Amino acid sequence: MSFTFDIDYNDKSSDARAGRLHTPRGVIHTPIFMPVGTVATVKGIHMSELEEVIHAEIILANTYHLYLRPGLEVIDKAGGIHSFNSWKKPVLTDSGGFQVYSLGKNRKITEKGVEFRSHIDGSKHLFTPESVVDIQRTIGADIIMAFDECTPYPCPKDYARDSMHMTHRWLDRCFDQFSKTDTDSAVQQCLAPIVQGSVYADLRAQSAAYIASKEAPINAIGGLSVGEPDEDMYAMVELINGILPASKPRYLMGVGTPANLLENIALGIDMFDCVLPSRNARHGMLYTHEGIINIKNEKWKKDFSPIDARSNADTSRRHSKAYLRHLFLSKELLGAQIATLQNLTFYLQLVRAAREKIKQGVFDTWKEKAITQYSQRL
Amino acid sequence: MSFTFDIDYNDKSSDARAGRLHTPRGVIHTPIFMPVGTVATVKGIHMSELEEVIHAEIILANTYHLYLRPGLEVIDKAGGIHSFNSWKKPVLTDSGGFQVYSLGKNRKITEKGVEFRSHIDGSKHLFTPESVVDIQRTIGADIIMAFDECTPYPCPKDYARDSMHMTHRWLDRCFDQFSKTDTDSAVQQCLAPIVQGSVYADLRAQSAAYIASKEAPINAIGGLSVGEPDEDMYAMVELINGILPASKPRYLMGVGTPANLLENIALGIDMFDCVLPSRNARHGMLYTHEGIINIKNEKWKKDFSPIDARSNADTSRRHSKAYLRHLFLSKELLGAQIATLQNLTFYLQLVRAAREKIKQGVFDTWKEKAITQYSQRL
Numbered sequence: 001m002s003f004t005f006d007i008d009y010n011d012k013s014s015d016a017r018a019g020r021l022h023t024p025r026g027v028i029h030t031p032i033f034m035p036v037g038t039v040a041t042v043k044g045i046h047m048s049e050l051e052e053v054i055h056a057e058i059i060l061a062n063t064y065h066l067y068l069r070p071g072l073e074v075i076d077k078a079g080g081i082h083s084f085n086s087w088k089k090p091v092l093t094d095s096g097g098f099q100v101y102s103l104g105k106n107r108k109i110t111e112k113g114v115e116f117r118s119h120i121d122g123s124k125h126l127f128t129p130e131s132v133v134d135i136q137r138t139i140g141a142d143i144i145m146a147f148d149e150c151t152p153y154p155c156p157k158d159y160a161r162d163s164m165h166m167t168h169r170w171l172d173r174c175f176d177q178f179s180k181t182d183t184d185s186a187v188q189q190c191l192a193p194i195v196q197g198s199v200y201a202d203l204r205a206q207s208a209a210y211i212a213s214k215e216a217p218i219n220a221i222g223g224l225s226v227g228e229p230d231e232d233m234y235a236m237v238e239l240i241n242g243i244l245p246a247s248k249p250r251y252l253m254g255v256g257t258p259a260n261l262l263e264n265i266a267l268g269i270d271m272f273d274c275v276l277p278s279r280n281a282r283h284g285m286l287y288t289h290e291g292i293i294n295i296k297n298e299k300w301k302k303d304f305s306p307i308d309a310r311s312n313a314d315t316s317r318r319h320s321k322a323y324l325r326h327l328f329l330s331k332e333l334l335g336a337q338i339a340t341l342q343n344l345t346f347y348l349q350l351v352r353a354a355r356e357k358i359k360q361g362v363f364d365t366w367k368e369k370a371i372t373q374y375s376q377r378l
Numbered sequence: 379m380s381f382t383f384d385i386d387y388n389d390k391s392s393d394a395r396a397g398r399l400h401t402p403r404g405v406i407h408t409p410i411f412m413p414v415g416t417v418a419t420v421k422g423i424h425m426s427e428l429e430e431v432i433h434a435e436i437i438l439a440n441t442y443h444l445y446l447r448p449g450l451e452v453i454d455k456a457g458g459i460h461s462f463n464s465w466k467k468p469v470l471t472d473s474g475g476f477q478v479y480s481l482g483k484n485r486k487i488t489e490k491g492v493e494f495r496s497h498i499d500g501s502k503h504l505f506t507p508e509s510v511v512d513i514q515r516t517i518g519a520d521i522i523m524a525f526d527e528c529t530p531y532p533c534p535k536d537y538a539r540d541s542m543h544m545t546h547r548w549l550d551r552c553f554d555q556f557s558k559t560d561t562d563s564a565v566q567q568c569l570a571p572i573v574q575g576s577v578y579a580d581l582r583a584q585s586a587a588y589i590a591s592k593e594a595p596i597n598a599i600g601g602l603s604v605g606e607p608d609e610d611m612y613a614m615v616e617l618i619n620g621i622l623p624a625s626k627p628r629y630l631m632g633v634g635t636p637a638n639l640l641e642n643i644a645l646g647i648d649m650f651d652c653v654l655p656s657r658n659a660r661h662g663m664l665y666t667h668e669g670i671i672n673i674k675n676e677k678w679k680k681d682f683s684p685i686d687a688r689s690n691a692d693t694s695r696r697h698s699k700a701y702l703r704h705l706f707l708s709k710e711l712l713g714a715q716i717a718t719l720q721n722l723t724f725y726l727q728l729v730r731a732a733r734e735k736i737k738q739g740v741f742d743t744w745k746e747k748a749i750t751q752y753s754q755r756l
Contacts, residue, residue, distance in 0.1 A: 040704070044711040046693060070679075070704040077680050078700065086696050301448075302455050315424060318464050322456065326418070326448040333422040333714060 003143075003190040003217035005249050013364040015241065015268035018355040021218070021249050023142050024187045025082070025090045028057045030249060030270040031354050033261065033347045034092060036278060038062045039069065040085040043278055044333075044340045047087055053313050054344045055352075057089060058142075060273045063135055064096035067125075068118050072138050080140025092273070093141035095132050097194070097222070098254065101150040109149060111166065129173035133191070137181055141189065143218060146174040148194045153227040160198035167196045168210050175214065192251065194222040195240055199232045208243035218271075219244045220251040225260070225274075234263055241268040258287060258350055258374040262367045265354050272351075277343035282336045284328045287346045291376040293321070295339065300325045307338070313345040350374070381521075381568040381595035383627050391742040393619065393646035396733045399596070399627050401520050402565045403460070403468045406435045408627060408648040409732050411639065411725045412470060414656060416440045417447065418463040421656055422711075422718045425465055431691050432722045433730075435467060436520075438651045441513055442474035445503075446496050450516050458518025470651070471519035473510050475526040475572070475600070476632065487527060489544065507551035511569070515559055519567065521596060524552040526572045531605040538576035545574045546588050553592065570629065572600040573618055577610045586621035596649075597622045598629040603638070603652075612641055619646040636665060636728055636752040640745045643732050650729075655721035660714045662706045665724045669754040671699070673717065678703045685716070691723040728752070 002024050009018040021028040035042045035050065037059045042050060050056045061081060066072075070084075078084035081091055100107050100114045107116035113128030129147040136144035148167040151160050171193050178191045193211045197203030211219055221240055224233045237252060244250055251271035252264050261272055277287060286293040289310040293300070300321040307316040307324055315338045327335030353370070357363040380402050387396040399406040413420045413428065415437045420428060428434045439459060444450075448462075456462035459469055478485050478492045485494035491506030507525040514522035526545040529538050549571050556569045571589045575581030589597055599618055602611045615630060622628055629649035630642050639650055655665060664671040666686040671678070673685075678699040685694040685702055693716045705713030731748070735741040 039708045039710065040701075041708075041710050041712045044715070046712070046715065047696065048692065069708055070700070074680055074700060074704070078682055078698070083682075084698075084701055084704075086701070302452060304456055304461075314426065318425065320456070320462075322448070322452060323418075323462055323464070326452070326462075330417045330419075330447055332417065332419050333711060334419045334424070336711060337422070337424065337715070 002188045005217070005247065007247070009359045011266075011358045011363045012361060014266040014367075016265045016354070016358050016363050017268065017270070018358040019249065019270060021270075023090045025088065025142055026057070028090060029352075029355060031261075031265045031351045032057055032271050033351045034058050034060045034271065034273040035344050035347075036060050036273055036275050037085075037087075039065045040081055042340075042344070043282065044337045045344065047085070049341060050087070051089075053341060054348050055312070056344070056348060058092060059087060059089075060092050060094060061139070061141065062096065062099060063093045063132060063139065063145075064099035064127075066093075066139055067096070067135050068120055072135060075140075076138050080138075082140065090142040092143040093136050093139055093145065094253075095136070095145040095147045096127055097145075097148040098150045100127065101152065111169070113147075129170040130177040133174050133177040134181065137189070140187070142187065144189055144191055145220065146171050146191060146193045148196055148222055150223050150226070151196065151198050153199070155198045157198075157200055157203075160196075160200055160203055164196045164203055164207050167194070168207070171211075171214070190217050192216055192218040192220045194220045194253070195244070196223045197236075198223060199228050199236060201236070201239055204236050204240055205243060208240040212244050216248070218249050218251060220253055221269075222253045224252065225255045230260065230263075233260070234267065237264055237267045237269060258347070259371045261347075261350060262354060262371055265351075266364070266367060277347045278340050281339035281343040284335070284339060286339055287343050287374065288316075288378075289346070289373075291373060291378040293378050295321060295325050296328050297325075307342055308346070311342060311345050312349055313341040316342045316345065380566045383595070383625065385625070387737045389644075389736045389741045390739060392644040392745075394643045394732070394736050394741050395646065395648070396736040397627065397648060399648075401468045403466065403520055404435070406468060406649075407730075407733060409639075409643045409729045410435055410649050411729045412436050412438045412649065412651040413722050413725075414438045414651055414653050415463075415465075417443045418459055420718075420722070421660065422715045423722065425463070427719060428465070429467075431719060432726050433690070434722070434726060436470060437465060437467075438470050438472060439517070439519060440474070440477060441471045441510060441517065441523075442477035442505075444471075444517055445474070445513050446498055450513060453518075454516050458516075460518065468520040470521040471514050471517055471523065472631075473514070473523040473525045474505055475523075476528045478505065479528040479530065489547070491525075507548040508555040511552050511555040512559065515567070518565070520565070522567055522569055523598065524549050524569060524571045526574055526600055528601050528604070529574065529576050531577070533576045535576075535578055535581075538574075538578055538581055542574045542581050542585050545572070546585070549589075549592070568595050570594055570596040570598045572598045572631070573622070574601045575614075576601060577606050577614060579614070579617055582614050582618055583621060586618040590622050594626070596627050596629055598631055599647075600631045602630065603633045608638065608641075611638070612645065615642055615645045615647060636725070637749045639725075639728060640732060640749055643729075644742070644745060655725045656718050659717035659721040662713070662717060664717055665721050665752065666694075666756075667724070667751075669751060669756040671756050673699060673703050674706050675703075685720055686724070689720060689723050690727055691719040694720045694723065
């Protein structure tokens with residue numbers, strides 16, 4: 001049976017759990033971090049590196065971006081995203097709700113859907129809950145996301161309430177369309193609904209109950225990590241996780257720092273995605289087992305120690321901080337490549353370590369030490 | 379004994395030969411192409427890919443660039459370029475003569491040497507034949523190049539003659555300095571002199587005789603592939619190769635297209651370097667076993683055949699032309715990475731094929747077919 005979830009271990013002193021999400025394209029061990037491959041490529045990373053160095057079990061791609069480029073005709077003709085980019089494991093596509101929210105003035109949200117202008121050529125497009133499901137059917141990701149409005153922070157309560165209700169109505173339309181259609185490929189897909197409600201506890205509770213009522217195989221939490229204090233994020237997640245069924249994987253969208261991951265794992269989150277490790281890598285900010293490094297700093301100029309001696313990435317053990325700094329100062333492609341490998345490998349090592357510590361029953365004490373270590377700036 | 383050259387096979391119908399150049403850091407099988415790693419990185423390529431995918435046997439780095447950034451202090455402290463970038467096989471450093479020539483107005487050439495301004499920060503520097511040897515001693519490349527003036531094309535004969543004589547006087551100073559100094563590392567280095575003389579047969583003959591008189595383990599030809607017609611290049615190479623000793627490897631600097639490589643191999647050239655395959659890759663121009671491809675062209679939009687089914691690079695067999703086109707149109711890092719792997723792997727496969735055909739005694743007929751095939755634009 002596809003998209004079933006087995007919980008292997010429950011932590012005794014927190015709500016953390018280690019599980020296995022079964023998908024038609026393989027098992028995903030949770031907690032998991034999903035590297036972001038917006039346009040069907042994780043920037044600067046070869047597929048073989050995702051498979052053999054980072055050990056990614058699922059990657060994320062973006063409906064909005066793929067719809068605009070290369071366009072559905074190309075992806076359809078390729079036979080779906082897995083044939084197109086040759087990544088054989090599971091893919092999750094974000095529905096475009098977040099991207100549309102990012103477009104600011106270039107979009108108009110109505111009950112029908114969202115009219116927007118392409119960031120590439122300014123052309124006009126309309127996304128509706130129905131069309132976004134159809135597009136994701138064509139793209140062929142394993143896990144597809146419902147079309148929602150991601151509210152900004154701060155957000156007036158009235159706006160957040162109205163938006164949440166519209167997101168719920170859109171959700172019904174998404175599920176209708178999903179049940180009426182079938183994937184283009186032979187492989188089953190699953191549709192995941194998204195809890196909204198900004199930072200308002202009553203709205204979040206209401207939204208979580210509505211999402212839970214859909215009995216989807218995976219439930220997602222959106223609209224967090226958009227600028228609110230971490231404490232607000234954790235409070236919302238704790239509240240929501242008390243309402244979403246514990247038997248289904250919970251996916252917290254767009255989160256976050258290593259500390260954010262560990263705190264949310266403790267609250268019962270199973271899946272994460274975020275551009276932070278890959279985007280920061282391209283700017284020379286490294287997450288390592290010793291702490292956070294800005295590789296461009298003068299202090300690394302003659303530091304010939306490995307980038308991260310405990311990294312699974314051979315490039316991080318092979319190359320020195322001084323060499324990587326040189327690559328960044330020289331604006332060399334290889335700098336971004338090595339840094340991205342470092343950060344994504346670190347994130348996947350982190351969630352695997354969390355799983356292992358949950359299994360060993362020492363997650364809570366390990367978490368505190370790990371947060372201190374991995375949050376310090378070197 | 380270091381830097382000895384064994385000729386394994388001589389082609390019967392041309393001057394092509396297959397040899398082995400012994401260096402303290404390993405054997406180089408000739409004919410060979412040396413990927414260009416200007417600032418101690420081959421742009422977009424991991425060291426493991428140079429080793430295991432491209433199968434490079436030697437790479438090139440640049441004295442001028444490394445002197446400016448990261449600077450000699452860093453490379454010295456690292457223990458030389460091999461420790462700095464972790465490439466364990468041979469390295470050749472260009473002396474900076476060509477870069478200085480490229481600086482145009484920002485340099486002044488006198489008998490003493492060249493005063494120039496850094497392209498990075500405009501700071502003033504002086505390169506002399508002595509200092510360039512010293513710098514290359516510190517960098518620690520296995521094969522270091524004499525400091526020369528690379529004349530432009532076209533070049534008045536008087537200028538070419540005067541410049542050639544100065545390059546010869548500089549060469550004496552380079553050898554003096556080389557004999558007075560020792561490498562910073564325990565590993566022996568060799569100094570290669572460079573034939574100049576523009577496209578003037580009498581000057582080239584005079585220069586080749588002078589260079590030959592130095593009895594260096596490797597002899598180089600500079601000042602070609604600077605804009606002159608291919609026929610002039612081949613005529614000069616043929617003339618020079620008749621004068622340089624056949625028992626020593628001949629290195630033709632800065633050349634060239636696949637056709638240029640094969641024609642010059644037929645004339646007795648053993649070593650090449652060029653930015654063409656890597657630079658063109660970054661602009662989407664691919665050298666493949668079927669011909670030359672501009673991957674950005676519309677015609678590849680829905681072409682899901684492999685980039686190059688006969689490539690040793692798994693990325694070229696795994697990914698389609700349509701996917702690579704998408705990466706280029708999206709300005710994704712991975713596009714440059716996959717294209718560079720394709721082109722450098724193709725160049726190394728090409729010189730290895732040439733070696734094999736020389737060994738089999740079928741080089742001449744294969745060469746004609748290969749040039750036709752690999753020069754056609756698809």
